[in-house]
Amino acid sequence: MAGAWKEFYDSVIGYNLNYVNSIQLADYPKQFWQAFYPQFQTFWPVYLLATLGILSSFRSKSSFRILAGWLLFSVVGIAIGGYFRGHYFIQIFPAIVLLATSYLVLETSQRWPRNSVAVSAVIVGLIVAWGVWRGSWYYGTASPDEKLSRYMARTPLLSPCLQGVISLITPVLWTKSLCLGPNRRSFITQIVPAPVDIFLFIHCYGSLKILLNASGKFYQI
Amino acid sequence: MLSWGFISGLLLGVSCLFKQVAIVNGAFIFLYLTVKKPRRIPLMLSVAAGMGTILLATGGYF
Numbered sequence: 001m002a003g004a005w006k007e008f009y010d011s012v013i014g015y016n017l018n019y020v021n022s023i024q025l026a027d028y029p030k031q032f033w034q035a036f037y038p039q040f041q042t043f044w045p046v047y048l049l050a051t052l053g054i055l056s057s058f059r060s061k062s063s064f065r066i067l068a069g070w071l072l073f074s075v076v077g078i079a080i081g082g083y084f085r086g087h088y089f090i091q092i093f094p095a096i097v098l099l100a101t102s103y104l105v106l107e108t109s110q111r112w113p114r115n116s117v118a119v120s121a122v123i124v125g126l127i128v129a130w131g132v133w134r135g136s137w138y139y140g141t142a143s144p145d146e147k148l149s150r151y152m153a154r155t156p157l158l159s160p161c162l163q164g165v166i167s168l169i170t171p172v173l174w175t176k177s178l179c180l181g182p183n184r185r186s187f188i189t190q191i192v193p194a195p196v197d198i199f200l201f202i203h204c205y206g207s208l209k210i211l212l213n214a215s216g217k218f219y220q221i
Numbered sequence: 222m223l224s225w226g227f228i229s230g231l232l233l234g235v236s237c238l239f240k241q242v243a244i245v246n247g248a249f250i251f252l253y254l255t256v257k258k259p260r261r262i263p264l265m266l267s268v269a270a271g272m273g274t275i276l277l278a279t280g281g282y283f
Contacts, residue, residue, distance in 0.1 A: 008283040016241055066253065073249035077242040091242060 023082035035084040042134040049100035071095035230271020
């Protein structure tokens with residue numbers, strides 16, 4: 001691979017600079033809605049909790065302000081180029097899920113201090129169950145080709161992936177000493193973003209490519 | 222803290238090589254460190270050093 005600087009530059013930078021200039025700015029909203037609405041139908045409870053978390057940032061909750069800022073920058077990331085392909089939304093999942101679960105833990109801690117973990121677990125369980133029910137076709141007996149086609153065409157990546165992220169992060173957030181205690185700033189800003197980034201951008205993206213390659217098909221993603 | 226900053230920079234560098242839009246997450250980290258942290262300069266330098274290590278190593282390899 002040594003001596004392939006030109007190819008490396010083209011693959012990492014040059015190609016992307018051309019790729020992001022194909023969609024007109026006026027078409028961004030339409031492209032966004034076409035990609036966002038199908039997943040919103042399934043994950044509206046998560047987005048609702050995240051929105052309430054954002055609103056909490058206006059009540060001097062510094063941890064929510066940090067997460068809201070992280071979400072804002074992540075939205076900029078998925079908007080680059082204006083394509084809004086389904087898997088692009090992976091970039092906002094960490095901030096969305098942390099906003100949603102932080103708000104959930106905060107509210108349940110204030111309303112039901114003795115049973116906050118149990119109440120949070122029930123609510124998260126219902127949200128995950130709703131997502132599983134909406135995406136039940138994925139866990140059914142359809143053929144791999146049929147699943148792959150539907151996976152890419154209708155609900156690309158989102159159903160299993162978001163549930164996975166929720167499952168991974170929620171138990172961490174329940175250890176309130178980390179995210180709502182005195183160390184919350186250093187935890188959120190220095191420990192969470194890096195491994196979550198690496199998990200999302202390598203594991204999920206890599207898994208998708210492996211899945212597609214294993215199926216003997218090639219999709220331009 | 223500086224070691225976490227360096228590790229964050231390393232992972233940020235790798236992330237940017239895999240998906241270039243990760244650069245906006247890096248921008249957020251630097252913005253937060255600029256606004257919030259009392260030891261902002263050493264922390265920013267440690268993140269930049271981590272990111273630079275990955276990018277320079279990758280660039281050098283190719």
